[in-house]
Amino acid sequence: MTNWEDLRHFLAVAQAGSLSGAARTLKVDHATVSRRLAALERRLEARLVERLPRECRLTATGERVYALASEIESQAFAIDRIARGEQAQLKxxxxxxxxxxxxxxxxxxxxxxxxxxxxxxxxxxxxxxxxxxxxxxxxxxxxxxxxxxxxxxxxxxxxxxPFALYSSRDYPHLDRPEAWEFIFYDAQFESVSNQQWLIQAAGTREVACRVSTTAGQQAAARAGAGVANLPCFLGDADEQLVRLPFDGEAHMxxxxxxxxxxxxxxxxxxxxxxxxxxxxxxxxxxxxxxxx
CATH class of the missing domain: 3.40.190.10 (Periplasmic binding protein-like II)
Structure with a gap:
């Protein structure tokens, strides 16, 4: 019978696209993932993965095994959730x-x-x-x-x-909205609602920088890098920042x-x-x- 742990490591490789990515997901070392994958291939007497210099690609057999293994994984998660759902004690x-x-x-x-x-x-x-x-x-x-x-x-x-626009109190363009420079999220968050709102609010005005976290954007605004769109409970409590007027509909x-x-x-x-x-x-x- 196929070892579930070997299958679990194979699934992680298929989902991450590399041995190193699977290792990070499973929180094990690269060698463990490689060993588990090799053991599964020996047991099945089939090549499941093409090991390329920077990625792993599933073979035709690997694709079929991945589909079946995904169903097994889904059922395993369902069993775990059902058991968790029956917990009556607060522990x-x-x-x-x-x-x-x-x-x-x-x-x-x-x-x-x-x-x-x-x-x-x-x-x-x-x-x-x-x-x-x-x-x-x-x-x-x-x-x-x-x-x-x-x-x-x-x-x-x-x-x-509620969100609002904020900048440092000594931002040089504080009273000149047409000259505001905006602090955006980085490209991986292009589709999130906050980024979409910022794109509309900024219009043709310049993007000063991109920061992936709200805390980082707050720090950049404090440093005078530009205008950030922050939750009001953060921006209003920050004495180094000032809320800026905005004529349009606020981000909520x-x-x-x-x-x-x-x-x-x-x-x-x-x-x-x-x-x-x-x-x-x-x-x-x-x-x-x-x-x-």
């Missing part, structure tokens, strides 16, 4: 994925309060701008500023986070709390969700939706 680890800004400015500073309230739950905060897959158990709960699209997830709209992205449907009734997951609803009520402009 265990719950992982929340959110943007670095959300983790650093809102959630991390409340870990002490959460720990005192739920001593049996280990809350794990995963700070990343890109979406994670709840189906693949990359997180149990996600807090997102763009509408969720993955199937089998249940979403609750927490409200809207929806904030979503997302959980896989298999986990929504898990007691520890539910406790974390309720806590997040309570926390974000302080920052959201619109009343919390209790539908999920």
């Amino acid at each position: 265990g680890e719950v992982t929340v994925s959110a943007t670095p800004m959300t983790v650093e400015a809102i959630l991390a500073v409340r870990l002490g309060d959460f720990r005192r309230r739920y001593p049996g739950i280990q809350l794990s905060l995963s700070a990343q701008n890109l979406f994670v897959s709840l189906t693949r158990r990359e997180a149990d709960i996600a807090v997102r500023m763009d509408a969720p699209g993955e199937q089998n997830n249940v979403a609750r709209k927490l409200g809207q986070i 992205p929806d904030l979503w709390l997302v959980v896989h449907s298999d986990l929504r009734r898990s007691a520890p997951v539910r406790a974390v969700m309720d806590y997040l609803v309570e926390v974000f009520a302080e920052f959201c402009e619109v009343a919390v939706d209790r539908g999920a």
Whole structure:
């Protein structure tokens, strides 16, 4: 019978496109991935992957094995979610994925309060701008500023986070909107709502620089690099920044709390969700939706 661990490493190679990428995903060394892949190929007596200098490509047989292995992985994740969903006690680890800004400015500073309230739950905060897959158990709960699209997830709209334009108090073009230079996200976030709003707001005006995180944009604005679009709870609290007037419609992205449907009734997951609803009520402009 095929070893599941060998299959798991093969799946990671197929998804990452390289041995090194798979190693990073699985948090193991390059040699372990190579050894597991070789063991699977020996057991199946078939070549699954073409090892090129900078990438790995699936052979025709590899493509067929990948399709079947993906189904096995999907079922394994489903079994795990069902088991987690039956948890009745308030104990265990719950992982929340959110943007670095959300983790650093809102959630991390409340870990002490959460720990005192739920001593049996280990809350794990995963700070990343890109979406994670709840189906693949990359997180149990996600807090997102763009509408969720993955199937089998249940979403609750927490409200809207007000944004505004900010610059340093000594920005040389403070009183000359036509000369404002903007701080954009880098290219990988070209499709997110904040970047799209910035593109419209800036129009033909110059892009001063690109920074991938909200904290980095805030620091760049403080340094006088240009104008940043920041959450008002951050910008208004920063004494080195000043809010700039804007005639158009302000950026007000929806904030979503997302959980896989298999986990929504898990007691520890539910406790974390309720806590997040309570926390974000302080920052959201619109009343919390209790539908999920």
